[in-house]
Amino acid sequence: MGADREGSARRGPARAVAYAACGAVLLGGCASMPDSGDLRDVESTPRQDTQVRVFAIPPQQDASATEIVQGFLEALTSDDPNYDTARKYLTKAAAKTWQPESQTTVLANGPSIQTDSRPVNREGDSGITYTFQGSRVATVDAQQAYAPADGAYRRTVHLTKDGKSGQWRIDSLPQGVVMGKSDFQRNYTSVDKYYFASDTSAEETGQPVAVADPVFVRSSVDPTTQLVRSLLSGPTTWLGPVVRSSFPTGTTLKKGVSGLAPDDQNRVTVPLNVKASRIGSAMCNEMATQLLFTLRNLTPTVESVAVQSVSGAHMCDANEEQAETTAWRASTKRPEYLYFLDAKHRLVRMATGGSGTTGAVAVPGPFGAGTKPLRSVAVARDERTAAGVGSDGRALYVTSLASDGSLGNAVLTSHGATEDDRLTAPSWDARGDLWVADRNPAKPQLYMLAQGVGQPLAVQIPELNGRVEDVRVAADGVRIALVVEKDGKQSLLVGRIERTKSDDQQEVSVLELRSATPGSEEVTAMSWAGDSRLVVVGREQGGVQQTRYVQVDGSTPDGPAPAALTGVLAIAASEDDRVPLVADSQDDGIVRLPSGDQWQKVVKDGSAPVYPG
Template identity: 25%
Template structure:
């Protein structure tokens, strides 16, 4: 679809026209063509903005709209603005026009949705966008731009059409759980996609995840020659500079590379280190050869979820109260969280007008933690570092302001430590906090907005760093959030038109769920990999598996006040 530009019959401006959204990763035609002759300045500018999304051959398509001097000297920066598909191109006011009749100034006006950073990650934002371009009439009568911007601007749909989203994989700080880092690479030439992904992997995590993840690739690792496909169909990744790494580390490196490449190739991957197999006895890798590195971040199939109803905890599987005081009325349960392995419960309990935290084995008595407040957010568990480990860290937010992690002590007790959340609190009070099941990120509801931050751990402190408001200005009234996957969130809102939404962790897009059958307000939501999503509305509990499905009544919906939760 061609974005309709301004025409000669409307000398003052061109009307905004929406471009239909294309699926992420669809590749535009890379052929560089001269613009049609006799385009008016408004259309030249509009077409230049759209062509700017094609990075192939040093932005050759966009350079076609520049005059000779600008075309030779233009050096686009490493940061690009992604703007809404609806934008205007307008002439400046008469008093601002150049004296030369062969020059006009055209303003591009729209909404900035975010930026594609130098690290190839998307940073969401929402603000007015304005770009001022000088357009000159050339000796052949054609209008061309003479002052192209340092930072490219490209419409959302054109960005989607020309860039491929790739999860680049790193590891959690203290375990071998893989963590996806969403990045965007140019889709053309397609043959170079694997090399671009490997380059991103070698350059380390995005700015957002620095300090929150680790890479087993040692500093100084590079490729010896190009990432190429052999005549027998293997994609060769020739590494160099790995040094003396243990067999276990080499297997982690292999997993990193193969998992990161699965989005851009179906070839088997031949991993070499200085000409030899990276892993002894295993030169060629298929994606199915990589063992699971997410087991610690995924609840077992037998853990079907719980719900808080009327101060007690019941099973989502059969609706029955669970064993122990939490299910039998011994505590006045406000909210709760089950550890990922299912063996422990953290409970927020109402106590004489205040709330306090209890932690204990599932189905048994839970000890009181020395943590009280007017309100405590529903707890959330940090994953264990090993399969045989016991979960020993629970997070909650006291009175919307103090983020606390509660740690197991050597004598079996629990003690609270403050988390540095200064950057998040500048946005507002925190009413919901959910740690990702890999422990590297936190999703929060802050002042009714959906926020994601990285969890950065130092020797004696933990910080929530780099908070990002997802779909700012579009997604409001958020009341609850959970992790559908490692890179995808689902949220419940007070918005009647989209009470339940799905959002990637970088906030590039927003997908509303079908609102049929739901009776707003939706008050709670829970999700986990491979599980149906469960929401609570004013009539009870409902389930669906993905966007577009009609919500089905949950078979054990007791009350509109039920609050469902999966382990995590």
């Protein structure tokens, strides 16, 4: 698996030839594997153009045990929809019990293979055992959910000779599939499917809030149908407790349906089974909205979705405008302004569609008037209210962005001894709730203020191991990103927000924290930059500071990283990717990055840039 062994050479000639014709590639025996006890690497298929289909070839007559194992591994990386070719390398009994969809294990390089035993002509086991080894990078489970992983991978496969044909076949193997990182990147693509926050709505409109649930689908194996099946099967286990689906339980595609694709009008028709036959128009519209948001994430050219009953009757449909009327989705809400603090620590703003040169003006109200010098700020999603932390980091204030607004008393006060032991920058979600952390070592705590007013509610984080240094809540209000410091290292963790009521008292918890930046030693700044994507400034052990995008599940999205920028102190992004990144650079002040361009200076004397959220 040469693409997974950067800079390595093949250890021997390939045992078969790869053919390319009519947009297809046939793979057979492209791996190099020893016949003796040496430990060597299986070389992966080189990365192919995304339009090229890759097919494996079945086992050859009188193939050796070595060739059977290498052919099987190559078949796992092909575009065979049901792994039918891979099953031909197994005995009939093993082919029936093997479940390749149960899990995909991703290794840093292609699996190394070792054999310690040779076939022997004696009673008992006359087979041969091979061991697959490697360094784990990630796993994708049966729900198609990605999770970073580490540690050693070591599994065995056993081969025997078929009693009738005398051919070597695999009769014992681990469930799932295994492949190197390069083959995984060629075979799979990350896509968001969409559900609705189960107990939240966008404050301004009362609409249900769409929540992205990232999964990986095989990119050349009918991905549209795969994705619709995944959407209908329900949310992943991690997200499930805080979202709902409008599809009735048991809803599936109509029996026999496959090959879903846009027609010549970029419309996708989705036929459903009988479970979806007796629903009202409002629920059907929500179903169509879930489908449209999901399919546009895979194929942006999709313009509409039609839902069809089991009998073929039209039930409902949705285009982009109708879907946005039905549900609130952060990535479709372009912010009106970019906000930051000027040299006098006042809150100023400039239109997001500006030219990039400073045209910032003070916001209406106390924050713009400089009544209270600020250290950090957050602007509500409706851009009518702002929260700010005073210049010493001690007090949090909330005020209207209106000329007649008043400052009032602090809504939260920290008693930390130093500025760095006091309040973090605040953050708003779409329902209008405000989040902030107190870094006071004597009483570190994450707080939530419902609608930005009232008594701060202490948020429970039972799995937290360290101190929260930065907080960014997702617009959907059900996910939160936290920079957590422990023993001098900062990691970026994403947690699930759960709200419950007990004796008329609301309780809020952040559960099942998971790393979004495995391997990072220092996270300097971060911001949500999409429905399931964040932009992060940090460095790995021994590395230099860099800015990159990460998915909430810890995977790395396709596409280039932002242009390099040194000395980044803070970064701001919008879920709407049409809006440029903005950063606070130690050397250049406030700078912005238009799409496909280089960083441009906005203003030298400024700090703490933010978009609404």
